[in-house]
Amino acid sequence: MMRYSVIEKKFxxxxxxxxxxxxKWGKCSFCDYIHDNSMDINYINEVNLQALEQVTGEYGVLEIINSGNVFELPKETLEAIKKKVEELDIKKLFLxxxxxxxxxLQEMRDFFGVDIIYKTGLETFNESFREDVLKKGFNYKSLEELRGYFDSVCLMVGIKGQTKEMIKNDIKLALETFDHFTVNVYTENTTDIKPDKELRDWFQDEYRWLEQEKKCEVLWVNTDFGVG
Structure with missing residues (x-):
């Protein structure tokens, strides 16, 4: 398991x-990342503190991801992150x-005392597919409400049951609404949610230009950020 990496492009x-x-949500039908979770707090902190030792602060920006939400990190891990932020004069966190x-969300802004970019795994703006198939649990009433809470959305493409029209609309809305968004090309895992190879191939041909779009980061495979 690779737990540290450096992203050098765009952001x-x-x-x-x-x-x-x-x-705490734990209902997403496609997610098996939660297998990395644990109830052994001492072990969690041991792993996390070892990973934190690799941080250099070279860009003044640090992203923290885990198999869930930043609020599920133990107190000791959060305090260690804060100490590292202060020691290395890190100015911005992605959470x-x-x-x-x-x-x-304001709790973490107050705790760390630095600029925070909040990302959220929306997966798609299509409510029916998002809630009936992916079981995401997002009941926002408008894009304005969603944007009022989160700075960035993570989208997922290439899933059985998804359509080209859904994906086209997702990319359009993300570009219009957010200053940063991530697109993950779905990779088959241990869940019953399966990839659509034809749709993935179409997306890779049709949306290769997103690599040059300054707002967007694309993970053509789920380890493209160097962790996982």
């Missing part, structure tokens, strides 16, 4: 994949949170 930063307690944590 240069260091990135850490940390362990955490179980995801992840699910919609259920929308009312708590």
């Amino acid at each position: 240069p930063r260091e990135i850490l994949l940390l362990k955490a307690t179980p995801c 992840e949170a699910h919609w259920i944590y929308r009312s708590r």
